Amino acid sequence: MLAVALGLVAALCWSAHDVVARSYAERMGPFRMAFGVALAGAVVLLPLVLWRGVIWQAESWALGYAVALGVVYAFALGGLLKAFSLAPVSIVGPMTAGYPALVVVWGLYNGLTPVAAEWLGLVLVLVGAIIVGASSDEGAGRKTISKGQVVIALLAIVAANLGFSSAVVLGQTAAVSMGEMETTFVSRFPAALLLLPLLISDTRRSGAWPKGGSLAILAMAALDVLAVTSVNAAGHFPNKEFAAMGVSAYGALAVLLAMIFLREKVSKGQWFGIALICIGIACLGWPKG
Numbered sequence: 001m002l003a004v005a006l007g008l009v010a011a012l013c014w015s016a017h018d019v020v021a022r023s024y025a026e027r028m029g030p031f032r033m034a035f036g037v038a039l040a041g042a043v044v045l046l047p048l049v050l051w052r053g054v055i056w057q058a059e060s061w062a063l064g065y066a067v068a069l070g071v072v073y074a075f076a077l078g079g080l081l082k083a084f085s086l087a088p089v090s091i092v093g094p095m096t097a098g099y100p101a102l103v104v105v106w107g108l109y110n111g112l113t114p115v116a117a118e119w120l121g122l123v124l125v126l127v128g129a130i131i132v133g134a135s136s137d138e139g140a141g142r143k144t145i146s147k148g149q150v151v152i153a154l155l156a157i158v159a160a161n162l163g164f165s166s167a168v169v170l171g172q173t174a175a176v177s178m179g180e181m182e183t184t185f186v187s188r189f190p191a192a193l194l195l196l197p198l199l200i201s202d203t204r205r206s207g208a209w210p211k212g213g214s215l216a217i218l219a220m221a222a223l224d225v226l227a228v229t230s231v232n233a234a235g236h237f238p239n240k241e242f243a244a245m246g247v248s249a250y251g252a253l254a255v256l257l258a259m260i261f262l263r264e265k266v267s268k269g270q271w272f273g274i275a276l277i278c279i280g281i282a283c284l285g286w287p288k289g
Contacts, residue, residue: 003234004284007100007246013227015253017220018092019261021084027210029202030081033217035195037077038070040221042188045229049185058178065174066183069167070190073228076163078195082156086149088264095157100248101126102165107241118242121283125248128276132252135269168243171228172235180232184225242284252277 025033049055058066083092104112104122114122167187174183234243252274258264 003243004246006234007243010227010230011250013223017223025085030085031198032202035199036217038192041225045185055182062177066186069170070187072166074191074194079156079159086153099161099165121280124280128273131273171232175232175235
């Protein structure tokens with residue numbers, strides 16, 4: 001249950017993160033935004049990491065996993081924000097909420113054995129996420145993606161899904177040894193380094209820094225590091241892969257927040273998918289025995 005709860009914390013953070021991303025990604029440039037979020041995340045975590053002081057005792061293999069986390073996270077965050085520069089939250093959010101299935105498959109391969117209620121929960125969450133993504137109202141913005149950008153948006157979404165699923169596995173493994181905050185902190189630097197060349201191209205294309213952009217970056221960075229740290233922290237608990245299933249709720253939460261703050265429409269099918277996700281999360285957290 002604790003792993004699922006941590007996943008839900010991450011889902012709430014990332015859904016708010018996505019609403020801000022959609023508001024600024026096109027004007028700021030997705031990779032310029034991703035670079036800023038990665039670097040600002042390190043600044044947010046620095047005082048806590050120094051105060052805890054455990055990073056100096058980190059084992060070399062754990063540091064390697066944290067660096068690898070940063071590499072895959074660069075692809076994940078860059079892909080996500082590129083998608084948000086091309087499509088609305090009601091499409092991108094649900095379509096990037098399916099990656100937890102890959103994490104669960106990895107867990108099954110490594111000995112995860114869900115009970116009947118947990119299997120039901122896994123199925124309901126995944127089916128609900130698919131329904132939310134497939135049932136986007138036409139008025140929600142599907143038509144706002146130009147035909148020439150559809151393939152690019154889909155490739156960006158695939159990169160985000162593969163990157164985030166790999167990041168969960170790497171981050172949870174490293175966090176057991178060096179701590180969840182420290183793992184997240186170290187990962188920010190390789191992520192920023194990989195995004196640097198793309199930042200330069202974005203700066204040339206996107207022009208002036210938008211009003212309120214710095215505050216948006218700081219808010220997104222704080223939400224992002226809290227989300228990643230929460231998922232990494234789940235590595236300390238049994239069935240840690242279920243944290244990823246809690247994260248699956250973020251697509252539905254992002255749709256709801258987009259409805260409230262960005263006035264994007266929510267279809268009847270999406271409401272049904274959201275209900276399935278809620279029931280599935282309850283099944284995952286149901287006490288055993």
